[in-house]
Amino acid sequence: MKPDTIVESTMDEWAEEARVPAGLADRALRGRTRQRSFRIALIGGTSSLLAGAAAVTLVTGGGSVRPDPAEVAFEPASLSSETTTRTDLSSAFPRRLVAAGHMAVAAYYILNTPLDAERGTLHRTWHLYNPSKGVYEETQWSYLSVAPGMQRAAVLQGALPTSRVGVLDMRTQKVTRWIKVDKPVGGLAWSPDGRRLLLTSYSANPDVLGRAAGKSPRTGYYVVSNAAEPGTFHPLPGIADNPNNRQDLDWSRDGKLIWAPTATVPSKIFYDLNDRRQPAPASDVGDGVPAGAAPGRAGGTSARTAPSDEKAGLSPNGTLLPTFGPRPGPAVTVTDVNSGRKVAVLPIQQALAWADDSQLFAIGCDVKKCTGKGEFRNRLLLVTLKGKITPLTGYRRSDQLGTWIPIFTHR
Known part of the structure; x- marks a missing residue:
């Protein structure tokens, strides 16, 4: 079986067994952007492919995928200590920070x-x-x-x-x-x-x-x-x-x-x-x-x-x-x-x-x-x-x- 076929078949099986959370594709794309290239080594059949995806926890049998809370939660606001007065008097519509x-x-x-x-x-x-x-x-x-x-x-x-x-x-x-x-x-x-x-x-x-x-x-x-x-x-x-x-x-x-x-x-x-x-x-x-x-x-x-x-x-x-x-x-x-x-x-x-x-x-x-x-x-x-x-x-x-x-x- 060709590697592409193995990947496609495996992903189809996952789709039937678990709900994919909102933003999963987003995270995968962002991961690929950071690394620029993403290679899957098919060693010993599809078991290695599944092991390579251990970062994503799937709960099958009616369960759902739980995204990493640290990745999706809004971080608390980081407030500036600056209090300097900033003006822009050159225009009726501000261009620089006020x-x-x-x-x-x-x-x-x-x-x-x-x-x-x-x-x-x-x-x-x-x-x-x-x-x-x-x-x-x-x-x-x-x-x-x-x-x-x-x-x-x-x-x-x-x-x-x-x-x-x-x-x-x-x-x-x-x-x-x-x-x-x-x-x-x-x-x-x-x-x-x-x-x-x-x-x-x-x-x-x-x-x-x-x-x-x-x-x-x-x-x-x-x-x-x-x-x-x-x-x-x-x-x-x-x-x-x-x-x-x-x-x-x-x-x-x-x-x-x-x-x-x-x-x-x-x-x-x-x-x-x-x-x-x-x-x-x-x-x-x-x-x-x-x-x-x-x-x-x-x-x-x-x-x-x-x-x-x-x-x-x-x-x-x-x-x-x-x-x-x-x-x-x-x-x-x-x-x-x-x-x-x-x-x-x-x-x-x-x-x-x-x-x-x-x-x-x-x-x-x-x-x-x-x-x-x-x-x-x-x-x-x-x-x-x-x-x-x-x-x-x-x-x-x-x-x-x-x-x-x-x-x-x-x-």
Whole structure:
């Protein structure tokens, strides 16, 4: 019998006796790439061929192949200790890394559909940071999420929702694995430690505008702990009183719970990983309310429980909370949630994210010209609680097509 025939026959027998795990071919191909050549020595018949495959453990008789957990599990995030402020003032669209404190703009997307459009599909063009080149590059992905440490990203390709999720090595900009799902997904979020990936599933594209209010196509979620399989699907339909079609799930700050966005107060509903409703953890109380909700109307709430209309939410140490105003602005007030003491009133339009416990990423316009249409000519800033402002990028027009929205990640 020819060697090729022996190999083919043996592989056919294996296929009948065991289930091959997702990614087995991937591992074999990667092994072949590292070694460049792979030779099988047929010594003493097919028994030597089988012995040569001892690295793969097969459980026959109805069992399954168990991939090496160390090979497919997500490694914990490797965080940078760098806190240097990095700016790119040369363009309205950042080219070089923008960062401050512990955080960085890991990616940004450009909106090609007006935010106030009533029909059509919201389209994003993503730009992802390439740490090997030190620049942001336009990508082919339709949606993405960057893990803490900015070494890997989860990506979706093509029309949403999609039936597979890519795990991207940001240094090589290559997908190392595809995770296939039975329920198509349209949203992604890495856990704070970077070891799990939350996938939000949808029955239809969540970015289609004009769908009837309260009819979000969200169907549920997966919590993925390794790149071999998505794990169990958990049904969790969209919230009826939230008019937004996209209702992506996200993680609590400690990574123990997940939350769903609402359009009311409270702005988040928390669940454990088995979709059981849970009270809001102390570290997350007060984080953002939906756009359009009036600040200060949560009747009877304290500074600790009062929600914020600013994306930044609570400071990393859980003590400071930015809120919009006072009018006419531009102004954002930062309050100590424990004492209720006003810490600062900052001349910015919006607080986007905390760089650390004393600095905020913010959107701001030229204060001297920030009246009427001048408010839409703005840029990304770094502002301290003492009011010191450092421009981070060039100006943009936030009222026009082609404006960009930053995505912040622990660097």
